[in-house]
Amino acid sequence: MIRVNNRDEVDWREGLTVSVLLDRLGYTYPHIVVTVDGQVVYEEEYDRRVIPDGANVRLIHLIAGG
Amino acid sequence: MAEKTLSPRRVLAELTYDAPSIKRGYAGQTLYVNLSDNTIAARPVTNLMKEKFIGGRGFDLYLLWHGVDDDTRWDDPENEIVISSGPCGGTTQYPGAGKSIAAAISPLTGVPIDSNAGGHFGPYLKFAGWDAIEVQGKAEQEVIVFVDAPAGRITIEEVPADAPTDTHVLGKWILEHYAESESDRQQMSFVSAGRGSEHSRMGCLNFSLYDRRRQDLRYKQAGRGGIGTVLRDKKVKALVVRTFPIAGNLNAPADLGLLQETGAEMHQEVHDYDPVQNRMRSRGTPYLVQIMDDYDLLPVHNFKFGTHPDTPKINGEVWEARLTQGLPDGCWYGCTVACAHAVDGYVVRSGPYKGQAVIVDGPEYETVAGVGSNCGIFEPDAILEINFYCDTYGIDTISFGTAMAFAMECYEAGILDEAKTGGLELTFGSADDAIEVLHQMARGDEFGRIFGMGIRGMQDYFVEHYGADAQFVRDIGMQAKGLEYSEYMTKESxxxxxxxxxxxxxxxxxxxxxxxxxxxxxxxxxxxxxxxxxxxxxxxxxxxxxxxxxxxxxxxxxxxxxxxxxxxxxxxxxxxxxxxxxxxxxxxxxxxxxxxxxxxxxxxxxxxxxxxxxxxxxxxxxxxxxxxxxxxxxxxxxxxxxxxxxxxxxxxxxxxxxxxxxxxxxxxxxxxxxxxxxxxxxxxxxxxxxxxxxxxxxxxxxxxxxxxxxxxxxxxx
Structure with a gap:
């Protein structure tokens, strides 16, 4: 299990990457600040950055609207 | 300059002036026009105004406060329309620095509304020597207020009876009658509304800009709160300004180098990252439609739901294909974000302009979501038709969309029926009948007259005349303070x-x-x-x-x-x-x-x-x-x-x-x-x-x- 945005409990699987997590959550916005246990993950790392079990993940959408 | 012969115009009042030098973003004076007694006056910008109110919306509210009484209503002569850009308005070195902000006591809310728009009017007005224009009173006949800086003259002019009112034809008429040369077209801008503003409380203001590449007029809207309704109530066809040739230093800035350096960094950022982020330069604000749907936040069927399976028919990808690409679509000079897109050559399918090929400015996200998904309309052409007519009739697309969604839910709930709508079947998705309501608003007849009161007016009317459940219409009518909601779902936030x-x-x-x-x-x-x-x-x-x-x-x-x-x-x-x-x-x-x-x-x-x-x-x-x-x-x-x-x-x-x-x-x-x-x-x-x-x-x-x-x-x- 991992914790997303200090609220949502999300099932963890071996090899879970940032890309897979974003896809599972349906997070399609193109500009999200991703941190895994406090470390920033850049877009080019999304496909290979593996999230460990128990991780605290922040997915901060930089969208302040109209 | 080779002048063409212009039609004689009947001048009701005139003020001559020498445009002052702009100093660090300020002209140092505001323009007061009273249409009841045909007075025109220059008023100084005081230190108090600059220190405490800065400009733009601040100047608007300050001037409006001192123009009205405690009991002034929107349609009293004392109500004013005030328009100002602000000290940084007209900057060409940084993107998005040419906004105009308009204010008046709103026909929808009864309190001051402020609404902003792109287009050239606000900066041109300042470069013509005025930090704000304040229009009070009511004319006896249709007028144009013309600020002509090169001639050093401001006039209130009676408009011939055959002059058009709807913005896209009025614009051509203004250029024909007021532009003396091709360069004038670029140095002129005007503010107008349309016939819909005359018969509804949700009238918008159109702010023009002359698009040199298209060699045609474009319009950006200060949509919210019914300021267009106030303009037409004052019998103003248009506020027109002609200014001096545009250059990058007209604000006489304190440090031009700082502007250039800061702007260059930002332009590079837009160049590098917009194509992989929101794609404002190719899609404009409709990029947001699919995202809102993905997160269950797109208003659907009068804000009942946040998503719909047909959203891909009206999302950013669709609009990127429909919007004319490859033109620098900024609504002010130097804006590299350039989100002010348009559909060229749209052939109008209904109403008085049926068959005309026109430019449709937009649609913006708010329009797509408001008159589209929120009304269950997932046809791009229907959205363009409504967008075009809202603009030329001078109607706010947000208020129209949210109010139409309310009317549609009332119809489906049995509060309205065909007998009450004059035969219109206002179920969700009924695009043609929604468009017909727009035409009725422009004519001021049938159901369009009731609809034009806005949601708050309709709520009262439906309770009083149709026996609607007051609690239910209060619950589903998406207005607060009398203003219709813009297009975001808020239930879970x-x-x-x-x-x-x-x-x-x-x-x-x-x-x-x-x-x-x-x-x-x-x-x-x-x-x-x-x-x-x-x-x-x-x-x-x-x-x-x-x-x-x-x-x-x-x-x-x-x-x-x-x-x-x-x-x-x-x-x-x-x-x-x-x-x-x-x-x-x-x-x-x-x-x-x-x-x-x-x-x-x-x-x-x-x-x-x-x-x-x-x-x-x-x-x-x-x-x-x-x-x-x-x-x-x-x-x-x-x-x-x-x-x-x-x-x-x-x-x-x-x-x-x-x-x-x-x-x-x-x-x-x-x-x-x-x-x-x-x-x-x-x-x-x-x-x-x-x-x-x-x-x-x-x-x-x-x-x-x-x-x-x-x-x-x-x-x-």
């Missing part, structure tokens, strides 16, 4: 409920847009967190309207270094850019705290203005329940799992043991109470009393304890 409800002018998202911070990111878990956001962001965003800036370059393209910021939502590297631009123009360095204080002064002044006119208290910050929770069983059942989980998590209830009615009632009580708690927290953070009145201590702290302000506040503390 308490902060955004406040972002709409705790505004001065009514539910428009330009004050605070906190849905993602609150609902998705969970960055605002406590009432205090939400209250802080509902202080900071409205004040930050207010500042754009004081200076003449557009909000979009602040946060619709972002450098990756922002990921490392401790507060990424504030986009601090862009805040620093704006500090530099302000200093570069005015010569005054400002901190972020200074910026917030500048906004607080005007924001609190506007709150007191509302109170002065009989509104602005806690009771007026109420919101319809549809914006806070599910009104109908259909809504609850569409998200039953979510709502049942919330009953367990929030209230410790077992939904398995409850009827649907009991579950909905429990939600309603909880959600209604927490909105009241939010109000408590926000009022405390803003320095207001429990009834929403700015305290004397707060006003003194801001230096806004002006005698006229204190006199209003003291009656309520």
């Amino acid at each position: 308490l902060a955004q409920q406040g972002g709409y409800g705790l505004t001065n002018k009514g539910p428009q998202h330009d004050e605070a847009w906190l849905i993602f911070m609150d609902m998705v990111n969970n960055e605002l878990p406590t009432f205090e967190d939400k209250a802080e956001a509902l202080h900071y962001f409205p004040m930050w965003r207010t500042w754009f309207g004081l200076c003449g800036f557009c909000k979009l370059p602040w946060n619709d393209v972002v450098h990756p270094k922002n990921k490392l910021s401790p507060e990424p939502q504030k986009i601090m590297h862009h805040v620093e850019n704006y500090q530099k631009i302000y200093e570069g123009v005015t010569g005054t360095a400002v901190t972020l705290d200074d910026i917030i204080t500048m906004s607080e002064r005007v924001y609190n002044f506007q709150r007191v203005f509302n109170i002065r006119l009989g509104y602005g208290l806690r009771q007026h910050d109420a919101i319809p329940y549809r914006s806070a929770g599910p009104v109908t069983a259909e809504e609850y059942e569409s998200r039953a799992e979510r709502y049942d989980d919330q009953l367990r998590e929030w209230l410790g209830l077992d939904p398995a043991q409850m009827s649907l009615e009991e579950k909905m009632a429990a939600h309603r009580q909880y959600r209604t109470e927490r909105y009241q708690k939010l109000i408590d927290a926000v009022y405390a953070r803003r320095g207001w009393s429990n009834d929403g009145v700015p305290t004397l201590e707060k006003l003194r702290q801001l230096g806004m304890d002006l005698p006229e302000v204190v006199a209003v506040v003291e009656k309520h503390l």
